[in-house]
Amino acid sequence: MTNPIMDVLRAETILVTGTNTTENHPIFANYIKEAVLKRGAKLLVVDPRRIDLVDYADLWLQPKPGTDVAWINGLMHIIIKEGWQAADHVAECTVGYEEFAKNLEKYTPEYVAEITGIATGDLYRAAKMYGQARPASILYAMGITQHTSGTDNVKCLGNLAMLCGNIGVRGGGVNPLRGQNNVQGACDLGALPNVFTGYQKVADQEVREKFAKAWGLESLSEVPGLKVTEMFPAVEEGKVRGMYIMGENPMVSDPDLHHIEEALKKLDFLVVQDIFLTETAQLADVVLPGVSFAEKDGTFTNSERKVQRVRKAVEPVGEAREDSWIICQLAAAMGYQMNYADARAIMEEIRKVTPSYGGISYERLEKKALAWPCPDEDHPGTPVLHVGQYACGKGVFFAIDYRPPAETPDDEYPFILSTGRVLQHFHTGTMTRKGSGLTRLYPELLAEIHPADAEKLGVGEGDFINITSRRGSIKVKAWLTERPQPGVVFVPFHFSEAAVNLLTNPALCPDAKIPEYKVCAVKVEKAS
Amino acid sequence: MVKLTIDGKEVKVPAGTTILAAAKSAGISIPTLCFHGRLDPIGSCRMCVVEIEGCAHPMAACTTPVVEGISVTTNSERLQRIRKDSLKLILVNHPLDCPICDKGGECLLQDLVYEFGIDRVEYQTPKPERSSQYATPLIRYWPDRCIMCLRCVTACREIKGIGAIDIKGAGYGSQVVVIDEDKCQSCGECLQVCPTGALTENLSRYKGRPWLVKRVPTTCTYCGCGCQLELNVEQNRVMAVTTKEGKGVNRGSLCVKGRFGYEFINSEERLTKPLIKKDGEFREASWDDALSLVAEKFKSIKEESGPDAIAGLSSARCTNEENYLFQKFMRAVIGTNNVDHCARL
Numbered sequence A: 001m002t003n004p005i006m007d008v009l010r011a012e013t014i015l016v017t018g019t020n021t022t023e024n025h026p027i028f029a030n031y032i033k034e035a036v037l038k039r040g041a042k043l044l045v046v047d048p049r050r051i052d053l054v055d056y057a058d059l060w061l062q063p064k065p066g067t068d069v070a071w072i073n074g075l076m077h078i079i080i081k082e083g084w085q086a087a088d089h090v091a092e093c094t095v096g097y098e099e100f101a102k103n104l105e106k107y108t109p110e111y112v113a114e115i116t117g118i119a120t121g122d123l124y125r126a127a128k129m130y131g132q133a134r135p136a137s138i139l140y141a142m143g144i145t146q147h148t149s150g151t152d153n154v155k156c157l158g159n160l161a162m163l164c165g166n167i168g169v170r171g172g173g174v175n176p177l178r179g180q181n182n183v184q185g186a187c188d189l190g191a192l193p194n195v196f197t198g199y200q201k202v203a204d205q206e207v208r209e210k211f212a213k214a215w216g217l218e219s220l221s222e223v224p225g226l227k228v229t230e231m232f233p234a235v236e237e238g239k240v241r242g243m244y245i246m247g248e249n250p251m252v253s254d255p256d257l258h259h260i261e262e263a264l265k266k267l268d269f270l271v272v273q274d275i276f277l278t279e280t281a282q283l284a285d286v287v288l289p290g291v292s293f294a295e296k297d298g299t300f301t302n303s304e305r306k307v308q309r310v311r312k313a314v315e316p317v318g319e320a321r322e323d324s325w326i327i328c329q330l331a332a333a334m335g336y337q338m339n340y341a342d343a344r345a346i347m348e349e350i351r352k353v354t355p356s357y358g359g360i361s362y363e364r365l366e367k368k369a370l371a372w373p374c375p376d377e378d379h380p381g382t383p384v385l386h387v388g389q390y391a392c393g394k395g396v397f398f399a400i401d402y403r404p405p406a407e408t409p410d411d412e413y414p415f416i417l418s419t420g421r422v423l424q425h426f427h428t429g430t431m432t433r434k435g436s437g438l439t440r441l442y443p444e445l446l447a448e449i450h451p452a453d454a455e456k457l458g459v460g461e462g463d464f465i466n467i468t469s470r471r472g473s474i475k476v477k478a479w480l481t482e483r484p485q486p487g488v489v490f491v492p493f494h495f496s497e498a499a500v501n502l503l504t505n506p507a508l509c510p511d512a513k514i515p516e517y518k519v520c521a522v523k524v525e526k527a528s
Numbered sequence B: 001m002v003k004l005t006i007d008g009k010e011v012k013v014p015a016g017t018t019i020l021a022a023a024k025s026a027g028i029s030i031p032t033l034c035f036h037g038r039l040d041p042i043g044s045c046r047m048c049v050v051e052i053e054g055c056a057h058p059m060a061a062c063t064t065p066v067v068e069g070i071s072v073t074t075n076s077e078r079l080q081r082i083r084k085d086s087l088k089l090i091l092v093n094h095p096l097d098c099p100i101c102d103k104g105g106e107c108l109l110q111d112l113v114y115e116f117g118i119d120r121v122e123y124q125t126p127k128p129e130r131s132s133q134y135a136t137p138l139i140r141y142w143p144d145r146c147i148m149c150l151r152c153v154t155a156c157r158e159i160k161g162i163g164a165i166d167i168k169g170a171g172y173g174s175q176v177v178v179i180d181e182d183k184c185q186s187c188g189e190c191l192q193v194c195p196t197g198a199l200t201e202n203l204s205r206y207k208g209r210p211w212l213v214k215r216v217p218t219t220c221t222y223c224g225c226g227c228q229l230e231l232n233v234e235q236n237r238v239m240a241v242t243t244k245e246g247k248g249v250n251r252g253s254l255c256v257k258g259r260f261g262y263e264f265i266n267s268e269e270r271l272t273k274p275l276i277k278k279d280g281e282f283r284e285a286s287w288d289d290a291l292s293l294v295a296e297k298f299k300s301i302k303e304e305s306g307p308d309a310i311a312g313l314s315s316a317r318c319t320n321e322e323n324y325l326f327q328k329f330m331r332a333v334i335g336t337n338n339v340d341h342c343a344r345l
Helices: A005-010 A026-037 A052-056 A068-082 A087-093 A097-104 A109-116 A120-131 A150-163 A183-188 A205-214 A228-236 A257-266 A323-333 A343-353 A362-367 A437-441 A451-457 B019-025 B077-092 B108-115 B151-158 B189-193 B256-260 B287-305 B320-334
Strands: A013-017 A042-046 A059-061 A136-140 A174-176 A242-246 A269-274 A286-289 A298-301 A306-310 A415-420 A446-449 A464-468 A473-480 A488-492 A505-508 A520-526 B002-006 B009-013 B049-052 B071-073 B133-136 B139-141 B165-168 B175-178 B199-201 B214-219 B228-234 B237-242 B275-278 B281-284 B310-313
Touching (some): A005 A026, A005 A136, A013 A120, A026 A042, A026 B256, A059 A120, A068 A097, A068 A120, A068 A150, A109 A120, A136 A150, A150 A174, A183 B320, A205 A343, A228 A257, A228 B310, A242 B287, A242 B320, A298 A343, A298 B320, A323 B287, A343 A362, A343 B320, A446 A451, A446 A464, A451 A473, A451 A520, B002 B019, B009 B019, B019 B049, B133 B175, B151 B165, B237 B256, B310 B320
Parallel strands (some): A042 A059, A136 A174, A242 A269, A269 A286, A415 A488, A446 A473, B002 B071
Antiparallel strands (some): A286 B275, A446 A488, A464 A473, A464 A520, B049 B071, B133 B139, B139 B199, B165 B175, B214 B228, B228 B237, B275 B281
């Protein structure tokens, strides 16, 4: 996120799109509601589903799934036409405006309505609500990114914020809500195939030399590696023969599970390090027992880029060991020494090789969480990015065109399937489904289907339905609700016994290689 | 700025500040019970009454804004008597069942009763005896302990923006009820702000006394909000999750997962030993055997097919330090950049 979470309390308008915040980031949702109920902020929700935040919204637009570029371009078309853009900011701080603005000309409200189903009047009201507000904050999550046009969608939101000068100001920004406790940190610390820590590029020779020196090696590979969604196809092609999976469960979380399973079985050697015998671990040759967050020291970096302490509260169960211990032992067994006294010692090494984490020490974290970039001990951290000037110099406008999703409904598969989470469960359910508490509240998988669709199919409340895509079929209990729009079914992905990822489309965004979880074509039938 | 005197001390605060906040800023403490830092003043308990020169009746400091030139007294015999009487009236509706109350030892009411030295309550009223009941599958409500302070109702409305609970009934029959079951998410904000043991959680009932529990501050393991919480540990088991008022980005608030999603830590299904698969079956193994096997296999794949024939998935569940080590292992030890995690999924 460019801005801290509590910054929404300063926003005049909050645009929420592709984030079901009350269920996926409930504490963030507290502040959105506080901004609306206590501070008079306007809330604009743009979401194909009738999420709970719609109850608090001044305006809700319900586009067809997968049409985000069209409505965002439509908003900007109106904003420019009405002269609501921040002309000074655009002139002084950005480049690429001419081409970008020209590209918007065709996104008239009528054209956008055709693609998205959003009424022209509503689009105008939305454009006014965002375009005239200063500051206005944009919040989004996987509803924006999990599309074959994911990167385009994000760039469009960036365009919108830049156009109205909402970058680098308190209460503004473009704010992707991170869905996992330390997904920000995993990215920051180089668990990505093209960058080392702090997004230092593998392709950069100087960077490689720096890391080689720090790690006592002659050289490091200059070939960017495979992204997660490329790894499994590479296994099927025989290019990847061994895998080491730590704390991940692709057998539930990844698209088109039949292929994931084939790939994992094809591996010559699979080692899985986890706290439970997950669906993925069951396919492993060796399983190494790691520990939970309660049994280890370290840090997590939250959605605000804020580094915060994790503290050991209990001793590991049985012979389970901290993941850091396991990695170091494995390195030693392969002839490379990795020795650290404790988590603090690892952070000290991170600081040395990572400029944006340079000033983040455990001593300072005892007093206060720090948001990176925080280059040195005297730096207070950076809660808001791009203040005064864009981090890269000038903000770049991108001219982007709408592309339909990879798979759209047809006669055989007339419904759109979207996947996501529910409040009570988390990701592949490995944690939330292990105790009784949360299961009491949400015991079994429910597929959300619009009552109008259910009636046509002869499906009643609690009946089972078969949902089938070109890749697989699952049987699920139906929940008749107006949360999805007619023609769309929504199925959470936490339940391995009816894993919705058997159905999802592995089509990827060409840039981010993120799968299109929010749109694939399915048919729905009443189950016998 | 408004100038006033509190207990003879001159205080300057912005207009609109309450007397309670003004006193606090001057280091003067006034007893409170229903007041909660994150909520608008409720003004239901009368513990924070103060005298203002020229006013016949004492005023509640939490709801009374400062006025230029006033002189406030926060402690006097009369105020102590009023506060003591208020407490006694509250105790009419609150049994002193502290020995079997989960809140015993960290109960605001208990602390005040102790502070004011109340050893008997002269007042008595005929009232129906009511047993505890499930408020939600995770939260238990004890109507007899409820002092009608309205903290829970206010927090559900103001912090959560939900308003799923309210007071129903009148007089001694009144109690807190869920008015909209669809809206209540069992987040437990109500029990977090409850100053007494009127709301307790079902998962850890009777599991440990507060003073025997070790509380370890840490960061939540679920979404990316990064809420600050405390793991309550007894005998090497996490038996509850609590928060500190005002702490972290969550300012003491939690969601249902953060508060109740801790059972997996002590789950019987946890892996406790390394496993090696032989003939399709997992067998328990020593760390030495498991690690040597992994090292040997990775080495041979690397020799036969090159380092890029090995790929690693790190974890958004794990710490920064572990992610750093994992990518270092893949890059420095295996020699490949084939390292990623589930950011896209």
